[in-house]
Amino acid sequence: MPExxxxxxxxNGLVILGERMPWLESVAVGLHVPAGCIYDPADKVGLAHxxxxxxxxxxxxxxxxxxxxxxxxxxxxxxxxxxxxxxxFRATLLADNLDALLxxxxxxxxxxxxxxxxxxxxxxxxxxxxxxxEDDFAEQAMNQLERLHFGDPWGRDELGTRQAVLxxxxxxxxxxxxxxxxxRNCIISVAGQFQWEHLVEKIGxxxxxxxxxxxxxxxxxxxxxxxxxxxxxxxxxxxxxxxxAVAYRDADYFLARAAVGVLSxxxxxxxxxxxxxxxxxxxxxxxxxxSTLDEGAVLCYxxxxxxxxxxxxxxxxxxxxxxxxxxxxxxxxRVKAKIKSAIVMLQESSSARSSxxxxxxxxxxxxxxxxxxxxxxxNITVDQINDYLKRRPPRIRSAVSVGAQRLEVRRAIP
Numbered sequence: 001m002p003e004x005x006x007x008x009x010x011x012n013g014l015v016i017l018g019e020r021m022p023w024l025e026s027v028a029v030g031l032h033v034p035a036g037c038i039y040d041p042a043d044k045v046g047l048a049h050x051x052x053x054x055x056x057x058x059x060x061x062x063x064x065x066x067x068x069x070x071x072x073x074x075x076x077x078x079x080x081x082x083x084x085x086x087x088x089f090r091a092t093l094l095a096d097n098l099d100a101l102l103x104x105x106x107x108x109x110x111x112x113x114x115x116x117x118x119x120x121x122x123x124x125x126x127x128x129x130x131x132x133x134e135d136d137f138a139e140q141a142m143n144q145l146e147r148l149h150f151g152d153p154w155g156r157d158e159l160g161t162r163q164a165v166l167x168x169x170x171x172x173x174x175x176x177x178x179x180x181x182x183x184r185n186c187i188i189s190v191a192g193q194f195q196w197e198h199l200v201e202k203i204g205x206x207x208x209x210x211x212x213x214x215x216x217x218x219x220x221x222x223x224x225x226x227x228x229x230x231x232x233x234x235x236x237x238x239x240x241x242x243x244x245a246v247a248y249r250d251a252d253y254f255l256a257r258a259a260v261g262v263l264s265x266x267x268x269x270x271x272x273x274x275x276x277x278x279x280x281x282x283x284x285x286x287x288x289x290x291s292t293l294d295e296g297a298v299l300c301y302x303x304x305x306x307x308x309x310x311x312x313x314x315x316x317x318x319x320x321x322x323x324x325x326x327x328x329x330x331x332x333x334r335v336k337a338k339i340k341s342a343i344v345m346l347q348e349s350s351s352a353r354s355s356x357x358x359x360x361x362x363x364x365x366x367x368x369x370x371x372x373x374x375x376x377x378x379n380i381t382v383d384q385i386n387d388y389l390k391r392r393p394p395r396i397r398s399a400v401s402v403g404a405q406r407l408e409v410r411r412a413i414p
Contacts, residue, residue, distance in 0.1 A: 005357065005367045006196045012212045013184035016203055017357040017367055019191045021350055027192030028092040028350035031105050032358050035087040035180035037160070038153040039216045045153075046126060046160020047168055051176045052082030053122045054114050056089075060107030064118070070104055077351075080108075083158055085293075085362065087181075092351045095193035099202060106206040109181055119170045127166075130159050138238045138303055141402040144230060145240040145299065146290070149398035151223035154292040182213030189357040189367075192350035226413055227399045229406040237309035237403030241300040243320050243394035248291040248363040254376055255388035256289060260298055261335035262327045263287045263319065268334055270319055275302065281312040293363065298394050306404050313407050317396060324393035326386035336377060343373050 006018040037048040057064040071078045074097040080089035089108060091101055133139055147155040188203060245256045264271050264287035271285045282304035290299045300320065304312045346352050347370055360367040368376075401407050 005369050007361070007367065008200055010183065010204060010208055012208065012210055014186045014188065014203075014207055014210070015361065016200055017187065017189040017361055018194065018196050018199060019353055019357060019367075019369065020194065020196065021192050021347065021353065024192050024348075024350055025095060026092055026350050027095040027098050027190060027194050028354035029090065029098070029101060029105065030187070030189040030354045030358050031089045031109060032086040032187040032189070032362070033088075033109055033181055034085065034185045034216065035176070036083050036085040037156050037158040038085055038218060039176075039180050040153070040156070040160070042152065044160075044164055044168060044172060045156055046130075046158075046165040047172055047176050048082040048087065048180070049129075049158050049160065050122055050126050050165065050168060051173050051180075052080065052087045053125055054119070054173050055087075055108060055112035055177070055181070056080055057115055057118050057122065058113035060104070060111045062107070063113070064115075067104070067108075071101075074100055076101060084154070084156065086187075088358075090351065090354070092192075098194055098199075102202055102206055109186075110207075110210055112177070114173060114177060116170050119173065123165060123168065126159065127162060130162050130165065133157070133159055137232055137234060137236065137402045138301065140230060140232075141238040141240040141400050142299070142301060144228065144402075145242055145398055145400045147223070148228055148400060149223045149225060149242040149297055150292055150295060152221045153218065154220065154295070155223055179213065180216055183207060183210040184212040184215060187358045187361060189354045189361075191353035191357060223398065225397045227401075227409050230400065230402045231404065231406075232402055234403055235306055237304055237306050237312075237401060237405070237407075239300075239302045239304070239309065239313055239316065239407075240400045241316060241320065241396055242398040243298040243300070243396045244392060245289060245296040245298045245394060246392065247294055247296040248289075249293070249365075250296065252388050252392065253289075253291075253296070254380060255385050256296065256298075256392070258332065258335060258339075258380055258385050259323060259327060259389055259394075260287055260289050261339060262331045263298075263323055264300075265335050265338050270323070271300070271316070274319055275312065275315050279311070279315070281308045281315065285316075291363065297397075309401070309403060309405065310407055313401070314410065317410075320394050320396060324389050326389055327382060329382045332380075332382045332385060336380070340374065340377055343370060343377065346370060
């Protein structure tokens, strides 16, 4: 049976979350430092991503190669990068090796070398990632949609722009590290086979004397909303829409998630059936809930041909508007079974649970156990979903198209 969520906060502000999964032989650790791109200076977006690369180029007594070799010797499945709000470093490994991993992670964020002679190599890695994004028109559509809808800094692309990254100096890396890497609001989430009391003691020894940094300041600007077209020389058209919804911390979030499930979860969902199967308008179509700390949205994407782009656009708008009319008991029953299956399968993945714990805590100030999630799901009724849709209909606020031709917006976007 799943166990309760453990949570404690060290005196310096670092939060430790844990969920024991004693039926597993593995353990997953996530170290989430509040050092994502929302903390980049406005003219230096991409800096957090570059710093996230630099801290992994040697730490403590290890150079870059020795750092990776140490993780490999532990059999760790490791990954790390800076995202929107956090620089996150994750590892999944055998539970017996947890005590050996934690000092490496402490060195990673507390004692990185930040080698000046590797700054240009790290910059080139960042520029290659930007180039790859520029070749992906679907990703361009979604990135531009988030900028348009969520504004700055919450709509940023963590990679930044080529111009901004080329303007960065090594001194910017050092300054950002000193400003943002610290224990205040840092989250360490652990799921799998471990002993809670021992874990807290070990993390306290390694991180307890880490001096807290000053809280970073954020200056937010609302998104412009509306419609934008990015002209590109391609026979495909990529369509992205953002509609009203609630943030993850909102009491109505799970009702919004249920409604979006009817719209887009699986081969029986409305978008898949109406847009793709019945009319064959696109090769892919999907919708999902997206949330910053205070603002939520339903994001929709469709990839189609230039000839069918206008029809696809019109039908996407129609289906979003039709969702406000409510869902049926049959639709909710199908989606409920699908979501519940996904929740149950989380019990088999320590890495997924570790990520969930950190995300829940960041957005809501508490982490949900598997049993709590199942209870929430079991108590949602179709009447509650439809009442939410009446109160918060998913009106389209922002839209982006990428392709050869601008589309006709036949319904005004407020």
